Amino acid sequence: MHDYNPSLIETKWQQYWQDKKVFKTPENSEQPKYYVLDMFPYPSGSGLHVGHPEGYTATDIIARYKRMCGFNVLHPIGWDAFGLPAEQYAIKTGTHPRETTQKNIKRFREQLQMLGFSYDWDREVNTTDPDYYRWTQWIFLKLYEKGLAYQDEVPVNWCPKLGTVLANEEVVDGKSEVGGFPVVRKPMRQWMLKITDYAEQLLDDLDELDWPESTKEMQRNWIGRSIGAEIEFQIVGHEESLRVFTTRPDTLFGATYMVLAPEHHLTEELTTGENKNRVEQYRKNAALKSDLERQELSKEKTGVFTGSYAINPVNNKKIPIWVADYVLAHYGTGAIMAVPGQDERDWEFAEKYDLPIIRTVSTPGNFEGKAFTGHGVVMNSEFMNGLNVEDAKVSIIQWLEKNGAGKKSVNFKLRDWLFSRQRYWGEPFPIIHVEGKPKPLPEEELPVTLPEVDDFLPTQSGEPPLAKAKEWIKTTDPETCQPAIRETNTMPQWAGSCWYYLRYISPDFEGGPVEKSKENYWMPVDLYVGGSEHSVLHLLYARFWHKVLYDCGVVSTKEPFKKLVHQGMILGELEYTAYKKHGEYIKPEEALEKEDVEKIKLSEKDVEKRGESFVLKGTDIQIDARAYKMSKSRGNVINPDDIVKSYGSDALRLYEMFMGPLEQVKPWSTKGVEGVYRFLGRVWRLLIDDSTGELRRVVHSDEPDQKQMKTLHEAIKKVTNDIEEMRFNTAISALMIFVNEANQWKDLPIEVIKPFLLILSPFAPHLAEELWNRLGHSETLAYENWPELNEEYLKEETVMYPVQVNGKVRGEVYISSDKSGQKDFVLEKAKKQENVQRYLDGSQIVKEIYVPGKIVNIVVKN
């Protein structure tokens, strides 16, 4: 038998590509460049899952396509290999994280190679390699030099069990995202990066990026610029004044009380004797709670009066100062002027504690709510009465500035980036402490490598594991030869992924993170593909570093990633589930309370659709039909290795692209893989006689006929456009249509088959190479010219016009192409069409619509 045998073909071509270094990145050429980048993976112990090849296949198709279009393509891969899992495994088993990481990388590399991606494997980067993190440390030095790195005592999320500090985003429901251990707040010495210095730029430069609007919007919201004013309130009987930020300075006349965050530095001072105990108690309670608990428990607002009063600068009224935890210490100035009339939170609080409410914006006639946050005419505000809100803002800011009571102000939600971790498996900081003061190491001292330790646990007090490397810690200041102590914190996983796209450009360069001339050529990244879970953090941090490097003259572009696309998640296979309670079937929506509910998995054959929902076949019993996120616990994980074993990697690649639009969430279907596998088999048998294994005799070198050229060029057109637009599912359908057509031909002109193999090759590279080779080529097709579309072949001899009467299709007419543009001729013929006539009979024609090449519509009246 000489059937399509992917495992044979695929290993053969993977070997060929590797041996001949077919995908080595071309250097020093006059040709245009294209940099297509995948978000590099964290090499986890469980290996590749089917989600990885989705984005990777998409970029691989683009890379192969661009090469054939004459671009120099940079298409690299590497490993984001620092991270907690390897460290936790080390704590459990004593295996050094380096060993685990190397093992996992090897597995990942093999798996990726097995899928036939056209990476330049000579450019692999690994964030844990000292030759790599040397430059991560170098960039940190730049940040430090620019005053963008500083130390601070910060109350952080301390997880005693993991022995590490977690970022807010790593804490879920008051527990660590990894492991689910409790998290408490604890002040600790930390390194911070001043990303806030770049807030404005990070926001403004989003506008020009070819990114999904939703991602840009998320970053905008995260940065959270709001424009308003800072207002200064004098405090009765105190020297100090209270500064607040507000986006609604126009409502100043309606400010009837003030609120401080419990952590506000003036809280203690402003609390008068009789209130001391209650305020102290309130602050203590607030401090004990994590951010999350505070939010959860504060559905009902709470607060206490300090006993002090502030003076509203605009009318000199005395207003009470309260402490409440609905005001956040880290946003704005940590204090607010409360305007219950125009703010729902303030209204709620004022109602509860019986504080005065003054409306300063007139409410619409039908308004029944409490606080009115909309726009309208200002009232109860003396000189601003009658203005609209926008004008009132301008007016009050002028007044504040004139009277020295405040000024216009812009505030950001974005906070500085907590940049240190108490872990072993991360980049050491290039910092020493001399006489208790931090000092950067000179560049020549890099890299500061991780010390060998045999115990990866942090100390009881929360000192990082590096504190246990007693020899390593003790060092001397290379400049002054004074004794010094090394920094024992390490950098977070984000550090290495903030700039890896630059290292690919010159992975072995010794003179800096990236070689200038090459950076100039290759940057920016033309296409970046990765999951939307990185919409904010990774993509914002990387943009921040890039902008710093731009200011340092290291890179030549303001933004790193020109175009960004997120691949959608692949869910598990569709599941049909019936629910039983005490032996009786129940409705799916009743199954939510878990006790006693029995789940029964059903196959497709057991169910049918009735109306809106699915039921058990032949009954009225409603069942659930959904696809779930793949997870080990659910047991619906698909392993790419198994798919490759059964159907080959061309089939896996093709299927993942055929499932649906790249960006969309889609359920897996192994039957669907079989479908594309059958398609690849048909391609094989189109050219190969499966009884002899030889080229079929119908393959010949005679001139193709018009019809064949038309079929070919239709495919070229569709596939080319669809690749450009990254609509791979419809491109594949066009390839299928071609094969379905070609299968009916009596002969197969080689001049039609060759371009077809070329347009197939980005999708199914192994099969395409094999058949290309069997057509007599000894070289790879990877650098053949992409077939050019010739519109001439697409011309139709006749054009079919659907004919509508009153918007309903009643017939169709065929018009020869040369007459298709003649309105009267087409209409005449349309009206004569037999079935159309039936509808025109006895009616009066009111209007005739003719859309050239598309449709005819005749509007009639009886």
Add this chain to the structure above:
RNA sequence: GCCUCGGUGGCGGAAUUGGUAGACGCGUUGGACUUAAAAUCCAAUUCGGGUCGAAACCCGAGUGCCGGUUCGAGUCCGGCCCGAGGUACCA
């Protein structure tokens, strides 16, 4: 609550600017080949209806629901329902 995305056959999806809704694939059904099965190939397949049946053809309904604009709406506008993801007192 807010923000974002989405809702089209039994299923995944297609319809590029408003112009024949359902391409392509899966599944299902029937047929061919085979001793038989698998594989493969061919045909049918939105739902309902019309002629004894079949083919061909025709009619009606149909893109979450209600309404609007238009000769014509899956596509545009208004209102609503449902699902997914994100977010959380940001003054």
